[in-house]
Structure formats: C-alpha cells, structure tokens
Amino acid sequence: MCFSATGSFAASGLLVAIGSGALSRITFAPYRMFAAIPLLFAAQQAAEGIVWLTMDQADHIWLQRTAVNVFLAFALVVWPLWLPLSLHRIEHGAVRRRALLGFICAGVVVSICATVLLIRWQPAAQMAGHSIRYVYSLGAESLRPGFYLAAYSIPTVVPFFISSASLARTTGVALILSLVAATAIERDALTSVWCFFAAVLSGLVLTAVILEQRLGGDRRSHHGLVVGASRRD
Secondary structure, three states: OOOOOOHHHHHHHHHHHHHHHHOOOOOOHHHHHOOHHHHHHHHHHHHHHHHHHHHHHHHHHHHHHHHHHHHHHHHHHHHHHHHHHHHOOOOOOOHHHHHHHHHHHHHHHHHHHHHHHHOOOOOOOEEOOOOEEOOOOOOOOOOOHHHHHHHHHHHOHHHHHHHOOHHHHHHHHHHHHHHHHHHHHHHHHHHHOHHHHHHHHHHHHHHHHHHHHHHOOHHHHHOOOOOOOOOOO
8 A cells, every 4th residue: 555546545444444543442432533643544544545646737736736745744734743642542551651641742843843844835745666755845955854853752652652542552562663664665655655654553553452341341441441460560
C-alpha cells in the first residue's frame, strides 16, 4: 500500500473494517478514542489516494492541494496529540497519567509547530520512486527534518512505553522499527511511507481491544478496561 491510488484506497477500506471491528467491541467509553485510531488512518489513506489520482493533473490542482493538506494534517498535526491523549484517557494509574499528561503537552507543541509549517510553507506532492514525497515551498530551507523527527517521536512513540494498556510496549517497539525501516528504505518519501505505521498500529489496536475484552471480567469492573494485572504503578 501507499505506492498507488489503488493501494491507498484498499488500505483505507481495510482500516475502516479494522476500526469498525475495534469500536464494536468497546464497552468502556474512554477506550473509544484509542479504538478509533484505525478509522483516522483510513481517512488519512483515502486523502493520499486522492493525491495519487490527481498527480500531474493541472485541472485538479485545487483538489490535490486539499488532499495534500488533509494527509499531512493527519500525519503531522493530529497524531502527535491524538496518540498520547487516547492513551491518557484509558490509563488509570495516577503516576502514569501524570507522565502522559506531559506528553500531551509535548504533542500540543509539535502540532502547533506543524500547523505553522503547513500554513507558512504550502506543501506539494512529488513522485519519489514508487512513493510520494511532500516538499515545501521556497523559504523552507531552514527546516531541520532530523530535529523535527526527533521532536515528533516524543509524543507519538514514547507514550506507548509509559502506558499500561495491553500491547502498549509492543506497539512502541513496532513503531520504532517501522520508523527506522521507513527512513532507511524511503528517506525522501518518509511522510508517505509512514502509512506502514497505519497497518502496524491498527492491527495492534484491534488485538489490544480483543485482549482487553477477554481479560476484562472483575478487573474491568474495578479498574476499567485498561489496567493490566501485571502492570501496576
């Protein structure tokens, strides 16, 4: 997926199915934001499908620009805030909740910076091998991709190592490995290849929801769906 319009739309459809399956299993309201992650990925992938369809079509430049902005808004603005906030909502340990609150604040800063970046330097889509590279307008030379990537990883990856949710640490490790692989394989198209995170994270989200339902029982009645029996503050 992510290498064609067909792949992006197919991925979007699969993610809708995964997200719907995760949400249908939720009986504890705070968990819905976490379970909705695949649906947001689906919208993001659908936006990139439109980018693919409108590549090199001057008559649809406005549609492509809109799709580019939607895709990057999800990737750079939504996720740094959504991920730590969703983990905070399902966390019951007081110490962990305070730690996650700090990552939410970090996510707010990253999201604001990304919003300014998108507004100030209007991004455009270009082909990069078999993927899409998103480039910014003249004047963006001062950007430091390595620094921003490090800052971006703080609210999007580290919280999974703080959370006590099922498979949280597994998800964190998977995200790190996916990021390293994406950087090594498609450095120039890193933002687009980030769609692999969607498949990895969405599958783990659904698995985590299933595990939480199976392990619920008495634990859910006292602590909600999230606190693992072997993970306590």
